[in-house]
Every structure is written in C-alpha cells, then in structure tokens.
Amino acid sequence: MESYMLGKNIKKYRREKGMSQETLAEKINLSVNYIGMLERSEKLPSLTTLIKIANALDVTTDILLCESLNAECEIKSTILFDKISRLPLLEQKRIFSVIDTLLEYAEK
Numbered sequence: 001m002e003s004y005m006l007g008k009n010i011k012k013y014r015r016e017k018g019m020s021q022e023t024l025a026e027k028i029n030l031s032v033n034y035i036g037m038l039e040r041s042e043k044l045p046s047l048t049t050l051i052k053i054a055n056a057l058d059v060t061t062d063i064l065l066c067e068s069l070n071a072e073c074e075i076k077s078t079i080l081f082d083k084i085s086r087l088p089l090l091e092q093k094r095i096f097s098v099i100d101t102l103l104e105y106a107e108k
Helices: 002-016 021-028 032-039 047-057 061-068 072-085 089-106
Strands: none
Touching: 002 032, 002 047, 002 061, 021 032, 021 047, 047 061, 061 072, 072 089
C-alpha cells in the first residue's frame, strides 16, 4: 500500500507542476522508464533519489510519503490548512463552516 501511494504522489505532484516524466527524469538524471516504474509502484526509490524527486517537484519528502507515515493526518491537515489559507476570506469561511458542521456530526 505505501509504495503504491508514494508512486501515486510522485505522479500527482509531477502533473501539478505541469511536468512530463521526461522532464522529471532529465532534471534528476534518471531514465524515463525508471520514473514510470516509480509511478506505477514497480520500484521504490533510494533515499537519495527520493530527495532528488522531492526537490525537483518542489515538495517535501513527507508530502510524498504522507500515507506511509504515522503522522499522516497531521501532515494532511497542514497541507489542507495551507491550501485554505491561500483562498479568499469568503471561501475560507465557507470551508470552515462545512468543517464545523462535519465535526458536530462526528462528535455525536
């Protein structure tokens, strides 16, 4: 499961950056075939390669490994809060209102 999510996250953030597999491979001096294997979870990168990928994608390794870490929920909440904080104030208030409602039902 964890390696599947790592590959999925690499692909997700690569696409968010508008980067092709070829461009990522070129940036970190790896083959396109290897990038594809990582994204399909056929291979696990070394620590050095994981750091190169994170740097090339301008994300932290904990974001790429999020689902594999015990602190998954803390990391996700930090990521979500960062995304929410970049929205206009009205949108932030709407989102927090929805979250408050969900929390009320979760506590019952």
